[in-house]
Amino acid sequence: MSTRNPVVLQQISRPEDVAHELAHALVDCWVDVTNAGGAAGFPFPPVDSDQVRPAAERIVTALDPQLSRLVVATVDDELAGWLNVRRDRDPLVAHWGTVHHVQSHTKFRGQGIGTALMTFLREVARDDMGLEQLHLAARAGVGLETFYGRLGWQEIGRWPGALRLSPNDDRDEILMVLSPL
Template sequence: MDSEPLGLRQITSPDDVSPELRQELVDCWIEVTNAGGAAGFPFPPIDASTAAPAVDTLVEGLAPETSRLVIASLDGELAGWLNVRRESFPLVAHWGTLHHVQTRTGLRGRGIGAALMRHVREIARDGMGLEQLRLAARGGVGLETFYGRLGWQEVGRWPGALRLAPGDDRDEVLMVLTPL
């Protein structure tokens, strides 16, 4: 039996996150972090006591104008997700920032991350009226190459900004996608 096509959708309200989806988000975040993913928790291993409050905070902040969750589903299961946010301060309200870009580890290499990134570009431009997107990525794990293939440009680095362990300092890579 063939797999269903990848489903992409956005969530703009806390009321639209079911308990089942919340649990899938928590499970995904734990899986990605514990596999060494740079998705917001620097010191694995983590468990639900760490991930669940972070998911709850993210979900509570969802609002159409300022914060949206973009999810990818495959065969009815969460395959990956990210969060796009805009600041309300007028000086920077024309751009958004991506957070927590992640895909289930067993599904990597199937284009899910790229599909999420293309879809969020449309959402940011057409749904949120944004003109550019920004993100910060952990250096040393190939993320610059992944994002670069999708049109993102590196605009700066903070050398050694991230200390994962003694002697394991990584650059924080600043990237931008403009125009949308």
């Protein structure tokens, strides 16, 4: 399925380039995704903007052209999805980055936003950040490994029962890599 209007993708690498409206939209998206059951960093819904805002602010303030990028997708100037990619300064591991908080807004689900974000991320990581591979951890039991697998990611391991969503709901954390970019 595709969106009716084109998806506009952009990367942001400096905190001052995140407009107030975008910062607010990031929080709103994160709240909606989490409360719809999305595995995007807040595992215990419901959440509200007061809980999510500090985490979003930490991501924005850590943006740095060498170390951290925000990748956003918009449709008709409305935030449709976003993610964060970060690398470590340590030269031992500076050749790879970690992807965090991949999410598409619930009202844009099924329209290819996640695929567009992940495809654009690959270009950003390789061409603009000079990365050679990407890593991510995904929650088992919601089909994420299938989604990422279709985009070329490989499962490289699992932490069995690493995530306890409730007393009778332990999930594996799936470790994935995309290499080469």
